[in-house]
Amino acid sequence: MNNRARRARAPAPVDLLAPVRAKFSRLEKLMKCTFTSVWDDGSEITTPATYDPKTGEVSAESSRSSPKGSLEREFITLQDEEEIEVCNACHTFVMKTVVGDLADLSFGESTECSDPNCESNSINYV
Numbered sequence: 001m002n003n004r005a006r007r008a009r010a011p012a013p014v015d016l017l018a019p020v021r022a023k024f025s026r027l028e029k030l031m032k033c034t035f036t037s038v039w040d041d042g043s044e045i046t047t048p049a050t051y052d053p054k055t056g057e058v059s060a061e062s063s064r065s066s067p068k069g070s071l072e073r074e075f076i077t078l079q080d081e082e083e084i085e086v087c088n089a090c091h092t093f094v095m096k097t098v099v100g101d102l103a104d105l106s107f108g109e110s111t112e113c114s115d116p117n118c119e120s121n122s123i124n125y126v
């Protein structure tokens with residue numbers, strides 16, 4: 001509330017967090033990425049896509065054609081080369097790492113779909 005008054009009195013401090021903040025504001029926007037489908041016959045299909053880091057939702061710009069064979073994995077590749085697995089149940093949201101109680105009652109890391117309503121999450125947490 002009094003931020004403006006306080007800032008007027010004191011010299012502006014060096015903003016050490018500026019690069020971090022810049023990174024986060026960038027993350028709030030849709031990120032361009034590529035969506036890659038890997039099939040068990042060895043073929044890979046890559047299409048341009050966008051990724052929403054807030055929700056984990058991925059939108060491929062063109063529909064993915066399905067060759068013969070079955071889907072092995074899907075992932076997106078961000079511009080910094082980071083690969084993120086896409087949920088193999090809904091094919092729309094990325095998987096995220098969560099730490100907590102697992103289905104076998106141990107405590108540890110697991111991955112779950114970013115969409116809380118995805119059917120894959122109800123399989124993991126009965």
Ligand SMILES: [Zn+2]
Nearest residue numbers: 087090113118
């Ligand atoms: Zn899912």
